Amino acid sequence: MLSVLPQAFDLIFTVEGLMVLTLGTMLGIVLGALPGIGSTVAVAMILPFTLTMSQAPAILLLLAIYAGSVYGGSISAILINTPGTPQSAATCFDGYPMAQRGEAGKALGWATIASVIGGLASSIVLIFAAPQLAAFALNFGPIETFALILLGLTCIVSVSEGSPIKGLMAGGLGLFLSVVGGDPLTGGPRFTFGSFQLIAGFDLLAVVIGVFALSEVLIRASQRGEGAPPLIDFRGIVLPRLAEWRGRGRGLLKSVVIGNVIGIMPGTGAATAAFISYAEARRSAPTRANFGKGEPDGLIASESANNAVTGGALVPTMALGIPGDAITAVMLATLTLHGVTPGIRLMQDNPVLIAAIFAGFFLINLMLLPLGMIVSRVAAPLLRLREAYMLVVITLLCTLGVFFVRGNPFDLLIMAAAGGIGFVLRRQGYPMAPLVIGMVLGPTLEISLRQGLIITNGSFGAFFTGHPIAFGLILAAIFMLLLPLFRALRARQG
Amino acid sequence: MSLNSERAVVALALFLLSVGLFFSTYSFPASDMGAAFDPGFFPRIVLGCLIALAVPNMVIDLRARSGWDASGLRDVLFLMVLMLVYVVVMPKLGFFATSVVLSVAFFLILGVRSPLGIAAVAISVPGALVALFNHILSMPLPTSPLFWWI
Amino acid sequence: MKVTNLTASALAGVVLAFAAGAEAQEFPERPINLIVPFNAGGGTDLLIRGFAPHFADAIGGNVFVSNTAGGGGTVAAGALAGQRPDGYQLGYFSITVSTIQPQINDVPYGLDSWSPICSVAASPTVLFTSESNPMTTIEEAVEAIRAEPGRYLYGSSGPGAITHLTAVAAFQGLGVIDDVRHLPFQGSGPALQGIAAGTIQFFGDTEILMQGGGLRPLVVFNSERLASMPDIPTAAEIGIEAPLNELYLWGGFFAPAGTPPEVVQQLSDACGEAIASEGFQAFAEQTNTVLAYRNAEEFDAFYRAQYESNAAIIEAAGL
Numbered sequence: 001m002l003s004v005l006p007q008a009f010d011l012i013f014t015v016e017g018l019m020v021l022t023l024g025t026m027l028g029i030v031l032g033a034l035p036g037i038g039s040t041v042a043v044a045m046i047l048p049f050t051l052t053m054s055q056a057p058a059i060l061l062l063l064a065i066y067a068g069s070v071y072g073g074s075i076s077a078i079l080i081n082t083p084g085t086p087q088s089a090a091t092c093f094d095g096y097p098m099a100q101r102g103e104a105g106k107a108l109g110w111a112t113i114a115s116v117i118g119g120l121a122s123s124i125v126l127i128f129a130a131p132q133l134a135a136f137a138l139n140f141g142p143i144e145t146f147a148l149i150l151l152g153l154t155c156i157v158s159v160s161e162g163s164p165i166k167g168l169m170a171g172g173l174g175l176f177l178s179v180v181g182g183d184p185l186t187g188g189p190r191f192t193f194g195s196f197q198l199i200a201g202f203d204l205l206a207v208v209i210g211v212f213a214l215s216e217v218l219i220r221a222s223q224r225g226e227g228a229p230p231l232i233d234f235r236g237i238v239l240p241r242l243a244e245w246r247g248r249g250r251g252l253l254k255s256v257v258i259g260n261v262i263g264i265m266p267g268t269g270a271a272t273a274a275f276i277s278y279a280e281a282r283r284s285a286p287t288r289a290n291f292g293k294g295e296p297d298g299l300i301a302s303e304s305a306n307n308a309v310t311g312g313a314l315v316p317t318m319a320l321g322i323p324g325d326a327i328t329a330v331m332l333a334t335l336t337l338h339g340v341t342p343g344i345r346l347m348q349d350n351p352v353l354i355a356a357i358f359a360g361f362f363l364i365n366l367m368l369l370p371l372g373m374i375v376s377r378v379a380a381p382l383l384r385l386r387e388a389y390m391l392v393v394i395t396l397l398c399t400l401g402v403f404f405v406r407g408n409p410f411d412l413l414i415m416a417a418a419g420g421i422g423f424v425l426r427r428q429g430y431p432m433a434p435l436v437i438g439m440v441l442g443p444t445l446e447i448s449l450r451q452g453l454i455i456t457n458g459s460f461g462a463f464f465t466g467h468p469i470a471f472g473l474i475l476a477a478i479f480m481l482l483l484p485l486f487r488a489l490r491a492r493q494g
Numbered sequence: 495m496s497l498n499s500e501r502a503v504v505a506l507a508l509f510l511l512s513v514g515l516f517f518s519t520y521s522f523p524a525s526d527m528g529a530a531f532d533p534g535f536f537p538r539i540v541l542g543c544l545i546a547l548a549v550p551n552m553v554i555d556l557r558a559r560s561g562w563d564a565s566g567l568r569d570v571l572f573l574m575v576l577m578l579v580y581v582v583v584m585p586k587l588g589f590f591a592t593s594v595v596l597s598v599a600f601f602l603i604l605g606v607r608s609p610l611g612i613a614a615v616a617i618s619v620p621g622a623l624v625a626l627f628n629h630i631l632s633m634p635l636p637t638s639p640l641f642w643w644i
Numbered sequence: 645m646k647v648t649n650l651t652a653s654a655l656a657g658v659v660l661a662f663a664a665g666a667e668a669q670e671f672p673e674r675p676i677n678l679i680v681p682f683n684a685g686g687g688t689d690l691l692i693r694g695f696a697p698h699f700a701d702a703i704g705g706n707v708f709v710s711n712t713a714g715g716g717g718t719v720a721a722g723a724l725a726g727q728r729p730d731g732y733q734l735g736y737f738s739i740t741v742s743t744i745q746p747q748i749n750d751v752p753y754g755l756d757s758w759s760p761i762c763s764v765a766a767s768p769t770v771l772f773t774s775e776s777n778p779m780t781t782i783e784e785a786v787e788a789i790r791a792e793p794g795r796y797l798y799g800s801s802g803p804g805a806i807t808h809l810t811a812v813a814a815f816q817g818l819g820v821i822d823d824v825r826h827l828p829f830q831g832s833g834p835a836l837q838g839i840a841a842g843t844i845q846f847f848g849d850t851e852i853l854m855q856g857g858g859l860r861p862l863v864v865f866n867s868e869r870l871a872s873m874p875d876i877p878t879a880a881e882i883g884i885e886a887p888l889n890e891l892y893l894w895g896g897f898f899a900p901a902g903t904p905p906e907v908v909q910q911l912s913d914a915c916g917e918a919i920a921s922e923g924f925q926a927f928a929e930q931t932n933t934v935l936a937y938r939n940a941e942e943f944d945a946f947y948r949a950q951y952e953s954n955a956a957i958i959e960a961a962g963l
Contacts, residue, residue, distance in 0.1 A: 045631055045633060165547055165550060165554070166551065169508065169548065172540060172547060173508075176515070176537070179537045185530070190522060190533050190537060191515065191518065214577070218570045221566070221569050221570055221573055221604060388600070388605070389606075389611070389615050391604065392597045392600045392601065392615060392616070393619055396619055396620060396623065399581070399589075399593075400589075400635065409636075412581035412585070416577045417578075420574050420577075424504060427500070428504045428505075446536040449536065450535065450536065451530075453530035454530045457528075458528045
């Protein structure tokens with residue numbers, strides 16, 4: 001890999017290459033920041049433009065959009081409590097409270113640095129260990145995936161302290177929403193009550209945007225005139241000082257590792273990584289008492305993990321030719337279109353191109369910092385619009401974003417309904433974060449559990465024998481579930 | 495214990511919903527290939543857990559005395575109805591026209607009275623979005639039946 | 645579909661719209677919408693986005709691609725089925741969307757909802773196993789399955805998908821369907837990971853997937869052996885009987901039923917011209933797409949015949 005780097009740099013450091021990297025990253029940040037235009041939609045929008053480019057710039061453009069949009073999602077999560085992409089949902093938990101305190105610039109500063117570090121670390125992993133990691137990922141069958149997702153679900157407990165029952169109920173509702181529609185194994189309809197539209201199920205982003213963004217619009221409208229807090233005061237990114245990093249290094253490292261490992265697993269993705277990383281930080285960070293009230297450690301956990309996934313997700317794509325998600329699938333298709341055969345020989349056959357892709361990915365992550373600062377500086381005045389104007393703009397953007405996900409008008413109805421129901425539930429103290437976690441993890445949890453049972457011929461006990469990784473993960477999940485109980489008991493004794 | 499607050503009503507509704515959905519899983523087509531192939535298998539686990547949580551939740555909320563608080567709800571109701579109408583007619587009448595109407599109505603409900611501000615935002619934002627997506631990016635939003643470009 | 649082009653045509657459209665009614669315009673007088681029934685970025689999406697500019701040249705108007713995803717393509721088809729049959733909206737539907745789904749699910753369209761326009765692509769399917777598996781031929785595979793009934797698993801990208809039907813056609817045709825078990829995945833990516841990891845032993849899809857390496861073909865569902873794998877027998881050669889012996893992942897354009905015949909004819913001709921164009925031929929070669937043009941009449945007959953014959957596979961799959 002290192003010996004071909006000079007040739008790879010020749011591919012990147014051209015006028016076209018550098019333009020693609022800069023403009024692509026910037027565009028990715030902007031698209032990611034718009035609620036609803038997730039990474040997949042952003043990449044698909046750009047795809048037609050790559051058809052006329054040569055190999056390396058085409059792939060680099062897609063990578064730039066991908067990495068930029070994952071980071072951009074955190075901007076709207078922090079400033080308007082609307083995750084631009086599902087993977088930024090965990091960023092809202094601490095990012096928005098910080099912004100409400102008047103520390104929006106600082107929150108974005110933490111998120112930016114965490115994203116950059118997460119992305120850089122994952123590109124280093126990609127450069128040095130892609131083949132080895134891809135081989136390791138094959139140890140993760142359905143049973144291990146089930147155990148991993150179970151562990152991810154325990155973060156529902158940690159994000160709903162204060163009202164654990166209502167948090168768990170919201171999580172259960174999220175899991176329920178994920179099973180509506182065609183059964184993934186038999187295709188038969190479930191809870192569709194004769195509606196053809198419901199066979200396709202509830203779209204995740206339509207529900208997320210409804211319960212986060214639209215219900216926020218309704219809540220703000222209902223509080224109008226009684227000294228409602230002004231919208232966020234934001235004048236640009238404020239980077240954290242070095243001294244403020246003291247004591248946060250270990251958490252950051254842990255989140256980066258979590259992000260990379262989960263990125264490599266097929267069918268899990270950045271949202272799962274962010275949730276698991278957040279839950280782990282909330283369990284172990286020295287500042288855990290402040291989580292959910294605007295604690296930078298929470299932001300760091302979520303943002304470094306979801307950006308670390310981007311590199312991890314490329315591992316099986318590049319090393320095995322197997323795409324882990326929709327975005328990496330688009331990249332593989334683009335490679336094919338440019339005459340490069342994806343597969344297990346991809347890295348051996350095209351070492352220069354792959355080195356250029358990996359090195360370009362490193363550069364993209366490096367550029368997130370300056371470009372992120374520019375984009376948010378430009379966007380800042382928009383956020384100082386009168387609240388009523390902001391609410392209208394947010395509503396229109398939500399509609400647009402939801403429409404673009406599947407192009408299905410029915411999803412708009414779901415978004416509006418989710419907004420109304422989210423409003424009612426939030427007023428009564430049901431947190432919405434667990435609902436989203438349940439909905440994100442539900443499909444993978446169900447299919448991996450049922451696949452596991454098919455493999456073991458219906459024996460759940462066989463999940464524990466002969467699957468040491470799964471056994472360890474399930475034990476960890478049980479431990480995480482019982483942790484609040486232990487802590488409460490110890491507090492009572494002490 | 496009594497149904498004397500909004501919170502209690504919501505808790506009761508969630509309980510009834512979970513129970514109703516739980517029993518509706520028994521109407522799914524059953525599978526003869528074992529539990530893993532049964533469409534109701536996983537939903538029953540989820541809904542069983544929900545019922546188990548809904549019971550204590552209901553008991554707590556029925557005992558609490560939080561009362562009713564209807565302030566600001568009238569505006570929310572208007573906005574909700576407006577939003578529902580909007581998402582139903584938007585795909586048929588096009589993004590631009592319906593969004594302009596929605597924006598103006600939103601402003602009136604939210605108490606904005608500046609005609610210039612209303613006009614500026616209500617026309618320029620949907621207009622810019624249509625220009626960008628329909629005409630520059632070729633990712634069309636729904637258009638009106640009368641004019642295909644808007 | 646350049647920006648300048650679009651802006652110019654938008655302006656032209658403004659002028660035309662005001663002039664409308666004054667004189668009848670020829671088809672097409674506004675952009676034609678090609679509907680991809682899946683998310684942007686998939687294989688089908690890529691194919692149609694590559695096809696669109698050539699189709700636009702051939703029809704002499706503007707063409708744009710939109711995506712409506714969900715329900716394995718049925719949401720888009722269900723929405724299109726009720727639209728005005730004016731030829732301005734064409735859906736690109738595969739074998740599963742147009743002939744399988746209406747027979748296994750309660751969808752708001754059926755055999756007679758369409759005016760078929762043209763078929764574009766048709767790739768034969770192949771059943772394969774992992775190179776790390778000891779079985780090297782389909783006969784050895786059948787032997788191994790018979791020796792240990794219930795041990796082997798075949799994967800699919802979902803119930804009713806072409807990947808599912810390929811495996812079912814093979815094992816039903818060979819009489820061992822009850823001795824292998826089905827493990828559905830969510831999409832081909834996870835299923836390929838499953839075959840690489842040894843979770844599943846068999847998987848069926850088009851030849852394109854083979855390029856990735858690590859896979860060993862066992863049988864092809866084509867009328868003759870494939871040039872790229874001359875040693876691999878066809879399904880008919882190993883005794884799989886019709887209608888299970890040939891299975892193609894085909895796709896083509898459909899307009900809502902009742903589209904005027906002259907418009908259908910015009911679209912069908914333009915479609916043929918676009919497929920024959922040098923640019924699209926080169927595109928197809930790069931993406932390993934097997935092109936198979938049928939005009940409106942041929943495609944209509946083909947589609948109806950497929951609808952009938954696929955009923956056998958559906959029954960074997962227990963869907």
